[in-house]
Amino acid sequence: MEYADVYLKPKRREAISEKSPWIFSGAIEAVREFDEDGQLCRIRLGDDVVATGYVNTQTNIAVRVLEFADVQVNVDFLRRRFEESRRMKESLLQGCTDAYRLIHAEGDRLPGLVVDKYGDYLVMQSSTAGIDNLRELIMEALVAVFQPKGILEKSSSTSRKTEGLESVQQVLHGEIPEEIVVEEYGMKYAVDLLGGQKTGFxxxxxxxxxxxxxxxxxxxxxxxxxxxxxxxxxxxxxxxxxxxxxxxxxxxxxxxxxxxxxxxxxxxxxxxxxxxxxxxxxxxxxxxxxxxxxxxxxxxxxxxxxxxxxxxxxxxxxxxxxxxxxxxxxxxxxxxxxxxxxxxxxxxxxxxxxxxxxxxxxxxxxxxxxxxxxxxxxxxxxxxxxxxxxx
Ligand SMILES: C[S@@+](CC[C@H](N)C(=O)[O-])C[C@H]1O[C@@H](n2cnc3c(N)ncnc32)[C@H](O)[C@@H]1O
The missing domain is CATH 3.40.50.150 (Vaccinia Virus protein VP39)
Structure with a gap:
C-alpha cells in the first residue's frame, strides 16, 4: 500500500506535540502522493516523519494518527495493537465476563475502529474510510490473535455519512448464530448480534x-x-x-x-x-x-x-x-x-x-x-x- 505524504504547517507543531489523534484540515499545508481518501499517510514536519495515520481530504478531521512515529501499518502492527488491548482489558476485567470492548477507537490507539468481543465471536465497526481500507488486514490480525468462530461487521455510525460511506452489515469470517449467550458476573445474557442494537449489547x-x-x-x-x-x-x-x-x-x-x-x-x-x-x-x-x-x-x-x-x-x-x-x-x-x-x-x-x-x-x-x-x-x-x- 502506497502512503500519502501529509505536510503540516510549521506553526501548527502542537497538532503533533499534544498527541491528539486528530489533525484538522487547518493544520495541513499540503498532501502529496495522494491517491484516495482513507489512504495511509506519513505525517511530516519539513523532512521529518513525525507520525503515521490515514488521511481524508473531504473531512474536517483530515488525519487520524495511528502512531506518533514512522511505522508500517500491516498485519503485524494490528496484531500487536489487538494483543496489547486484550492484555489490558482482560487484566482490568479479571475474568468477570467473556464479553468486552476490545478496541474503543482512539482510546485504544485505533481511531475509527470499534471491536467488541462476545465469547468466541467478534463484532467490528468502522466509522471511517481509513478503517474501511484496512478491513482485510484487520480481519487477518483478529483471526491470528483470537481464532474467532465468526466476525461480523456492523458499521452504521452516523459519522460514516460525514465520510460519504454507506452503512454496512456483513459476515466477514466464519458464521454468526442468531443468538449468543455471554456471561457477566455470573448472569447470562442473550446477545442478538445480527438484529440487536449497537454492536449487540x-x-x-x-x-x-x-x-x-x-x-x-x-x-x-x-x-x-x-x-x-x-x-x-x-x-x-x-x-x-x-x-x-x-x-x-x-x-x-x-x-x-x-x-x-x-x-x-x-x-x-x-x-x-x-x-x-x-x-x-x-x-x-x-x-x-x-x-x-x-x-x-x-x-x-x-x-x-x-x-x-x-x-x-x-x-x-x-x-x-x-x-x-x-x-x-x-x-x-x-x-x-x-x-x-x-x-x-x-x-x-x-x-x-x-x-x-x-x-x-x-x-x-x-x-x-x-x-x-x-x-x-x-x-x-x-x-x-x-x-x-x-x-
Ligand atoms: C441506551 S439503550 C438502553 C440500554 C439499557 N439500559 C441496557 O443497559 O442494556 C436505549 C433504549 O431505548 C429504547 N427507546 C428509544 N426510544 C424510546 C422511547 N421513546 N421510549 C421507550 N424506549 C425507547 C431503545 O429501544 C433502546 O432499547
Missing amino acids: FLDQRENRRIIAQHAQGRTALNCYCYSATMGLGMRQAGVATLHNVDLSEGALELAARNYELNGIAPGDGEFQEADVKKFLGEIPKDFYDLIILDPPKFTASKRTVNAAIKGYKHINMTALRKIKSGGLLFTFSCSGLVDMELFRKILFYAAKDAGRDVRVVRPLHADVDHALSIYHRENEYLKGLMLYVL
Missing part, C-alpha cells in the same frame, strides 16, 4: 448495572429505556420489591424475556411494558417509585440538534424528579457525546429546580473500564451519568 453499562443492583433491595423500581432488561435482572437478583421495565421496541422486550428465562427468573405482572417513556412517565402516579433509571438512546449526533436534545433530557429528568418518592434514587444517563458531563449536570440542575426537588449528587457514573479513553483525547467520552438522591 450495552457493554458500557456493566459497572453501572452492578452499582444499581447494590441499591435495589426492597425498592419499587422503574427501568426506563430498558433494552434487554440487564439492569432489571441485576435488580431482581438483588431483591427489588417491584420492577417495571419499559421500552418502545418489541424486539428489545423479547430479548429481555429471553434473559429472564436464561437466568431462571420469572417476570412478575407488568414487568415488561412496551411504551414510549415520555408518555409513560407523564402517566405514572406521584410517590410510587423510589428507584428510577433513565438510559435513553443518543438524543443528538450533531451540533444542530444539541438544543433539542437538552430539552429532551431536561423534560424526562424533570418528570422523573417530580414523580419519584422522597428518599428515592434516580440513575440518569446520556450517551450523546456532544453533551458532556458539565452540560449534563447543568441540565439536571434545571430539571431539579423546575421539579422543585432537593437533589444530592451521590456519584458520577461512566462507561466501564473496557471503554477507557486516551488522556490526549476527550472526544470519545460519550457515556456519562449521575446517581442522584432525591429528598
Whole structure:
C-alpha cells in the first residue's frame, strides 16, 4: 500500500506535540502522493516523519494518527495493537465476563475502529474510510490473535455519512448464530448480534448495572429505556420489591424475556411494558417509585440538534424528579457525546429546580473500564451519568 505524504504547517507543531489523534484540515499545508481518501499517510514536519495515520481530504478531521512515529501499518502492527488491548482489558476485567470492548477507537490507539468481543465471536465497526481500507488486514490480525468462530461487521455510525460511506452489515469470517449467550458476573445474557442494537449489547453499562443492583433491595423500581432488561435482572437478583421495565421496541422486550428465562427468573405482572417513556412517565402516579433509571438512546449526533436534545433530557429528568418518592434514587444517563458531563449536570440542575426537588449528587457514573479513553483525547467520552438522591 502506497502512503500519502501529509505536510503540516510549521506553526501548527502542537497538532503533533499534544498527541491528539486528530489533525484538522487547518493544520495541513499540503498532501502529496495522494491517491484516495482513507489512504495511509506519513505525517511530516519539513523532512521529518513525525507520525503515521490515514488521511481524508473531504473531512474536517483530515488525519487520524495511528502512531506518533514512522511505522508500517500491516498485519503485524494490528496484531500487536489487538494483543496489547486484550492484555489490558482482560487484566482490568479479571475474568468477570467473556464479553468486552476490545478496541474503543482512539482510546485504544485505533481511531475509527470499534471491536467488541462476545465469547468466541467478534463484532467490528468502522466509522471511517481509513478503517474501511484496512478491513482485510484487520480481519487477518483478529483471526491470528483470537481464532474467532465468526466476525461480523456492523458499521452504521452516523459519522460514516460525514465520510460519504454507506452503512454496512456483513459476515466477514466464519458464521454468526442468531443468538449468543455471554456471561457477566455470573448472569447470562442473550446477545442478538445480527438484529440487536449497537454492536449487540450495552457493554458500557456493566459497572453501572452492578452499582444499581447494590441499591435495589426492597425498592419499587422503574427501568426506563430498558433494552434487554440487564439492569432489571441485576435488580431482581438483588431483591427489588417491584420492577417495571419499559421500552418502545418489541424486539428489545423479547430479548429481555429471553434473559429472564436464561437466568431462571420469572417476570412478575407488568414487568415488561412496551411504551414510549415520555408518555409513560407523564402517566405514572406521584410517590410510587423510589428507584428510577433513565438510559435513553443518543438524543443528538450533531451540533444542530444539541438544543433539542437538552430539552429532551431536561423534560424526562424533570418528570422523573417530580414523580419519584422522597428518599428515592434516580440513575440518569446520556450517551450523546456532544453533551458532556458539565452540560449534563447543568441540565439536571434545571430539571431539579423546575421539579422543585432537593437533589444530592451521590456519584458520577461512566462507561466501564473496557471503554477507557486516551488522556490526549476527550472526544470519545460519550457515556456519562449521575446517581442522584432525591429528598
Ligand atoms: C441506551 S439503550 C438502553 C440500554 C439499557 N439500559 C441496557 O443497559 O442494556 C436505549 C433504549 O431505548 C429504547 N427507546 C428509544 N426510544 C424510546 C422511547 N421513546 N421510549 C421507550 N424506549 C425507547 C431503545 O429501544 C433502546 O432499547
